[in-house]
Amino acid sequence: MDIEDRCALIEEFVREYGKYEFADRSIDFIEFMTYNDLGIPLAQSIVYSLAELTEEGEGLIEETWLNLCTMVNTDPDGEYESIYDMGNLDNNE
Numbered sequence: 411m412d413i414e415d416r417c418a419l420i421e422e423f424v425r426e427y428g429k430y431e432f433a434d435r436s437i438d439f440i441e442f443m444t445y446n447d448l449g450i451p452l453a454q455s456i457v458y459s460l461a462e463l464t465e466e467g468e469g470l471i472e473e474t475w476l477n478l479c480t481m482v483n484t485d486p487d488g489e490y491e492s493i494y495d496m497g498n499l500d501n502n503e
Contacts, residue, residue: 411489413468416475417453423478423493424450438481449474 427439443450449470455461456471463471479486484496 411487413463413471414456415490417456417471419490419493419496420450420453420471420474420478421457424454426493442477442481446474446477449477 424443452461452463452467452470453474456463456467461467476486479496482496484490488496490496
């Protein structure tokens with residue numbers, strides 16, 4: 411999965427789970443948001459074509475991606491169409 415797809419999944423996770431108050435139910439979510447306070451907005455900037463990714467930025471995105479995969483207990487090398495394909499995430503829609 412390329413880095414732009416990973417950015418899209420990071421952005422989708424933050425957007426979708428933020429609106430369902432996942433943060434109130436999970437200390438892991440709060441820690442993820444706090445620790446990745448640079449990687450998350452960078453991923454969002456890439457998704458919305460507001461920034462160009464540098465080599466340093468790629469490293470930050472990769473770290474954020476690994477943290478997300480660790481938090482939801484899924485394979486960081488997997489191929490996913492959406493955050494709901496990653497497993498361990500409920501679709502509350």
